[in-house]
Amino acid sequence: xxxxxxxxxxxxxxxxxxxxxxxxxxxxxxxxxxxxxxxxxxxxxxxxxxxxxxxxxxxxxxxxxxxxxxxxxxxxxxxxxxxxxxxxxxxxxxxxxxxxxxxxxxxxxxxxxxxxxxxxxxxxxxxxxxxxxxxxxxxxxxxxxxxxxxxxxxxxxxxxxxxxxxxxxxxxxxxxxxxxxxxxxxxxxxxxxxxxxxxxxxxxxxxxxxxxxxxxxxxxxxxxxxxxxxxxxxxxxxxxxxxxxxxxxxxxxxxxxxxxxxxxxxxxxxxxxxxxxxxxxxxxxxxxxxxxxxxxxxxxxxxxxxxxxxxxxxxxxxxxxxxxxxxxxxxxxxxxxx
Numbered sequence: 001x002x003x004x005x006x007x008x009x010x011x012x013x014x015x016x017x018x019x020x021x022x023x024x025x026x027x028x029x030x031x032x033x034x035x036x037x038x039x040x041x042x043x044x045x046x047x048x049x050x051x052x053x054x055x056x057x058x059x060x061x062x063x064x065x066x067x068x069x070x071x072x073x074x075x076x077x078x079x080x081x082x083x084x085x086x087x088x089x090x091x092x093x094x095x096x097x098x099x100x101x102x103x104x105x106x107x108x109x110x111x112x113x114x115x116x117x118x119x120x121x122x123x124x125x126x127x128x129x130x131x132x133x134x135x136x137x138x139x140x141x142x143x144x145x146x147x148x149x150x151x152x153x154x155x156x157x158x159x160x161x162x163x164x165x166x167x168x169x170x171x172x173x174x175x176x177x178x179x180x181x182x183x184x185x186x187x188x189x190x191x192x193x194x195x196x197x198x199x200x201x202x203x204x205x206x207x208x209x210x211x212x213x214x215x216x217x218x219x220x221x222x223x224x225x226x227x228x229x230x231x232x233x234x235x236x237x238x239x240x241x242x243x244x245x246x247x248x249x250x251x252x253x254x255x256x257x258x259x260x261x262x263x264x265x266x267x268x269x270x271x272x273x274x275x276x277x278x279x280x281x282x283x284x285x286x287x288x289x290x291x292x293x294x295x296x297x298x299x300x301x302x303x304x305x306x307x308x309x310x311x312x313x314x315x316x317x318x319x320x321x322x323x324x325x326x327x328x329x330x331x332x333x334x335x336x337x338x
Contacts, residue, residue, distance in 0.1 A: 166257025
């Protein structure tokens with residue numbers, strides 16, 4: 001059984017392994033001892049704050065195998081992005097060039113540099129190690145965040161978004177960045193991605209073109225990947241789209257990967273989730289549920305077959321599941337069918 005829990009200071013080696021295995025383009029997990037330790041420390045501090053409004057908190061969690069103690073992956077939420085460090089993105093819009101005298105009417109796309117997601121909540125840092133991919137593990141790692149958003153809404157923004165990894169090759173080369181590099185920068189994509197991951201974003205404001213970029217002036221290779229996702233990211237995108245996340249024309253400034261967003265109350269797993277009281281008992285239900293406890297600092301989530309008694313508003317769970325969630329009879333839990 002995999003159980004989601006807040007990351008601990010003793011998880012450094014496991015998180016570093018996830019950073020190494022995640023590969024190029026995974027900006028939120030740079031392979032850097034100081035930054036990995038910093039993310040852990042910041043998360044531990046954030047879970048201890050009991051924030052009553054979204055701020056600079058960053059909540060990082062891991063999936064732990066209850067039998068072996070091995071860490072299977074990681075997932076996270078940034079409560080309000082861009083409050084301490086600027087968060088940049090490109091927005092795709094259209095400009096019309098029209099001349100009645102010449103009978104010319106052209107509609108062209110432009111990329112506009114901005115900070116439009118400042119203050120929004122970002123779901124991020126989703127990585128499941130290859131040997132654990134299968135069954136409901138991927139859904140658990142992604143959807144546990146929606147149960148947290150539903151159970152503790154005061155800690156998060158109304159707008160929830162996710163950046164999807166864009167197209168790059170095995171060496172980490174991005175066709176979109178290649179064009180930007182040739183005209184505005186002199187550093188490789190992997191270095192730019194790494195500098196952003198460790199918080200050194202000053203070069204972006206210094207060197208990024210401030211005026212809108214006409215898409216038709218980009219190379220064919222760069223235009224082709226705008227709004228496209230990395231092949232390894234397609235399952236995560238499909239899952240979010242099923243939850244109600246949509247594109248609104250925003251893309252990453254480095255690899256042009258798409259950003260998807262949804263109002264918190266419109267996320268499918270949040271709308272369908274419900275609370276119930278725990279009853280530890282045997283049952284014959286074959287329905288799988290994603291379930292979490294109601295203790296934020298000791299947050300736990302897992303998937304299990306659970307019986308639901310709607311009349312008594314009870315969730316019938318096994319002792320094993322109760323132990324995994326650190327709950328007892330009468331405690332409140334939140335569930336959603338999967």
